[in-house]
Amino acid sequence: xxxxxxxxxxxxxxxxxxxxxxxxxxxxxxxxxxxxxxxxxxxxxxxxxxxxxxxxxxxxxxxxxxxxxxxxxxxxxxxxxxxxxxxxxxxxxxxxxxxxxxxxxxxxxxxxxxxxxxxxxxxxxxxxxxxxxxxxxxxxxxxxxxxxxxxxxxxxxxxxxxxxxxxxxxxxxxxxxxxxxxxxxxxxxxxxxxxxxxxxxxxxxxxxxxxxxxxxxxxxxxxxxxxxxxxxxxxxxxxxxxxxxxxxxxxxxxx
Amino acid sequence: xxxxxxxxxxxxxxxxxxxxxxxxxxxxxxxxxxxxxxxxxxxxxxxxxxxxxxxxxxxxxxxxxxxxxxxxxxxxxxxxxxxxxxxxxxxxxxxxxxxxxxxxxxxxxxxxxxxxxxxxxxxxxxxxxxxxxxxxxxxxxxxxxxxxxxxxxxxxxxxxxxxxxxxxxxxxxxxxxxxxxxxxxxxxxxxxxxxxxxxxxxxxxxxxxxxxxxxxxxxxxxxxxxxxxxxxxxxxxxxxxxxxxxxxxxxxxxxxxxxxxxxxxxxxxxxxxxxxxxxxxxxxxxxxxxxxxxxxxxxxxxxxxxxxxxxxxxxxxxxxxxxxxxxxxxxxxxxxxxxxxxxxxxxxxxxxxxxxxxxxxxxxxxxxxxxxxxxxxxxxxxxxxxxxxxxxxxxxxxxxxxxxxxxxxx
Numbered sequence: 284x285x286x287x288x289x290x291x292x293x294x295x296x297x298x299x300x301x302x303x304x305x306x307x308x309x310x311x312x313x314x315x316x317x318x319x320x321x322x323x324x325x326x327x328x329x330x331x332x333x334x335x336x337x338x339x340x341x342x343x344x345x346x347x348x349x350x351x352x353x354x355x356x357x358x359x360x361x362x363x364x365x366x367x368x369x370x371x372x373x374x375x376x377x378x379x380x381x382x383x384x385x386x387x388x389x390x391x392x393x394x395x396x397x398x399x400x401x402x403x404x405x406x407x408x409x410x411x412x413x414x415x416x417x418x419x420x421x422x423x424x425x426x427x428x429x430x431x432x433x434x435x436x437x438x439x440x441x442x443x444x445x446x447x448x449x450x451x452x453x454x455x456x457x458x459x460x461x462x463x464x465x466x467x468x469x470x471x472x473x474x475x476x477x478x479x480x481x482x483x484x485x486x487x488x489x490x491x492x493x494x495x496x497x498x499x500x501x502x503x504x505x506x507x508x509x510x511x512x513x514x515x516x517x518x519x520x521x522x523x524x525x526x527x528x529x530x531x532x533x534x535x536x537x538x
Numbered sequence: 539x540x541x542x543x544x545x546x547x548x549x550x551x552x553x554x555x556x557x558x559x560x561x562x563x564x565x566x567x568x569x570x571x572x573x574x575x576x577x578x579x580x581x582x583x584x585x586x587x588x589x590x591x592x593x594x595x596x597x598x599x600x601x602x603x604x605x606x607x608x609x610x611x612x613x614x615x616x617x618x619x620x621x622x623x624x625x626x627x628x629x630x631x632x633x634x635x636x637x638x639x640x641x642x643x644x645x646x647x648x649x650x651x652x653x654x655x656x657x658x659x660x661x662x663x664x665x666x667x668x669x670x671x672x673x674x675x676x677x678x679x680x681x682x683x684x685x686x687x688x689x690x691x692x693x694x695x696x697x698x699x700x701x702x703x704x705x706x707x708x709x710x711x712x713x714x715x716x717x718x719x720x721x722x723x724x725x726x727x728x729x730x731x732x733x734x735x736x737x738x739x740x741x742x743x744x745x746x747x748x749x750x751x752x753x754x755x756x757x758x759x760x761x762x763x764x765x766x767x768x769x770x771x772x773x774x775x776x777x778x779x780x781x782x783x784x785x786x787x788x789x790x791x792x793x794x795x796x797x798x799x800x801x802x803x804x805x806x807x808x809x810x811x812x813x814x815x816x817x818x819x820x821x822x823x824x825x826x827x828x829x830x831x832x833x834x835x836x837x838x839x840x841x842x843x844x845x846x847x848x849x850x851x852x853x854x855x856x857x858x859x860x861x862x863x864x865x866x867x868x869x870x871x872x873x874x875x876x877x878x879x880x881x882x883x884x885x886x887x888x889x890x891x892x893x894x895x896x897x898x899x900x901x902x903x904x905x906x907x908x909x910x911x912x913x914x915x916x917x918x919x920x921x922x923x924x925x926x927x928x929x930x931x932x933x934x935x936x937x938x939x940x941x942x943x944x945x946x947x948x
Binding site for chain 1: 787854902905906907908909910911912913914916917918919920
């Protein structure tokens with residue numbers, strides 16, 4: 284497993300797209316921090332990038348990478364190696380190298396310009412999102428053999444988490460306007476890793492005071508260390524569930 | 539010439555008459571109350587440094603009570619320290635501490651009742667319930683005092699400077715900290731509040747009701763639990779005040795309720811949850827104010843009418859304007875908005891297309907606060923962008939027809 288992991292990491296790190304991704308993140312982060320009048324505002328602009336671009340790149344790159352290495356996977360399967368080891372080493376290889384790319388591209392500028400609790404939370408959430416979306420990509424790629432379908436599915440999943448889910452939430456909010464929805468909102472936010480990380484970062488920025496009672500409910504739930512650990516646990520579940528499903532699928536797959 | 543001579547003569551006679559009574563542990567007069575009792579109108583009672591525990595000191599003569607090197611008047615957490623019921627008296631240079639507290643009466647360090655032209659200057663008030671309490675008085679001056687309390691909750695603490703049914707007060711250059719309300723006015727008219735600093739109070743920096751024709755200049759209201767709230771008053775003038783860091787779920791830079799015919803200009807609203815919250819206000823001129831880094835710069839309820847926002851700077855706020863209805867009876871022309879994305883083809887320094895300062899999401903939040911969950915999400919920014927192009931939910935008439943291209947130097 285170690286050798287496969289090493290091979291996958293070396294392969295991805297040398298990949299031009301990952302290099303461009305790292306460089307792009309670095310460029311955006313540095314320019315955002317230098318252009319904005321204060322670093323707190325830079326952090327807010329960076330928030331949008333982390334919540335939109337990072338999941339998109341991670342899910343699409345991972346899906347394509349898995350399809351492109353299908354021959355390599357077939358070769359490995361013919362060797363006396365457990366399928367679980369192959370699949371997990373590909374997952375960890377992707378997750379590790381993309382996390383490294385994120386850390387160099389966005390993490391280091393954040394540490395340079397805004398190294399406080401908010402900054403750390405942002406880096407943590409960026410890394411979590413990277414791994415979550417690699418895991419979701421593994422599932423998307425495992426579900427179908429057709430490359431076009433797989434990539435289409437992963438784009439759809441990204442669209443769902445970053446846009447459609449929120450639209451549904453907004454719709455529900457207006458349908459059930461007469462009911463107290465604050466606590467349900469807390470629950471709903473666990474159903475979307477992007478929402479969960481956004482709320483966690485925004486609470487660090489003390490935006491919650493803006494929103495009266497709802498803000499107070501969110502603050503009460505997510506603001507203390509229990510809430511933070513719960514949301515971290517939620518994100519870890521978001522990593523594990525798609526991974527386990529895809530692993531099951533891969534184990535039973537006729538290659 | 540003759541009259542002038544006579545006046546001069548009377549004056550010199552008066553001067554010759556007035557004497558100074560020295561009070562101190564090493565003097566013949568040991569207590570301040572004794573000194574006051576001995577004094578006649580126009581005299582000065584000079585108090586040496588030291589600690590005086592005299593329960594309640596009653597001042598009913600037109601004299602100057604002056605402390606040397608801040609003698610300490612201790613209320614032992616039981617008594618009202620100085621009570622003033624006179625005209626033309628002055629209290630200067632004392633350190634008043636540990637005033638009493640009562641559920642029945644408003645006990646303070648300096649209490650002025652039914653008086654005229656009483657001044658309190660350069661005193662230090664520490665751990666007092668009410669700091670300076672003025673009731674039914676005219677032309678009093680409260681100047682350069684440091685008033686500090688350590689209140690824990692609203693019910694059990696008093697106000698820094700509390701005035702009830704007064705006229706022509708001058709409240710100048712005081713520093714007030716840790717009370718329920720920094721400055722509290724009820725039925726106080728024609729007064730000037732100038733250059734005070736009111737911070738870290740449990741409720742409001744300044745709070746007034748039914749206090750018409752008052753002027754507020756260059757005060758700083760910072761870090762108060764609920765900011766500033768003013769109500770049921772007309773003809774107020776507020777110039778160059780600073781409303782800073784009033785951040786919290788129920789905090790306002792300033793809350794204006796039923797304020798009419800007033801002028802609010804040159805003020806700075808920085809880092810408040812809501813810069814200005816307006817309810818039932820009419821005919822207020824808001825110009826040359828700067829709104830920076832607030833959650834909402836202005837929240838204006840549909841119950842306000844004929845208010846005019848002009849030449850203000852709106853920058854770095856999460857939401858510029860919030861409102862709760864589609865009826866718009868106020869004008870917002872000629873302001874600078876940092877979120878404005880229009881152009882200026884004829885180079886007259888104002889944008890050629892109108893700016894709509896109310897974002898769709900702020901309307902959503904107002905009617906459905908649980909939508910906080912979607913704050914700064916992609917769908918919200920998409921909705922906001924489309925709403926800017928084709929206003930449907932936001933009030934169409936709430937717009938700046940001539941938005942400025944560059945911020946004003948305020």
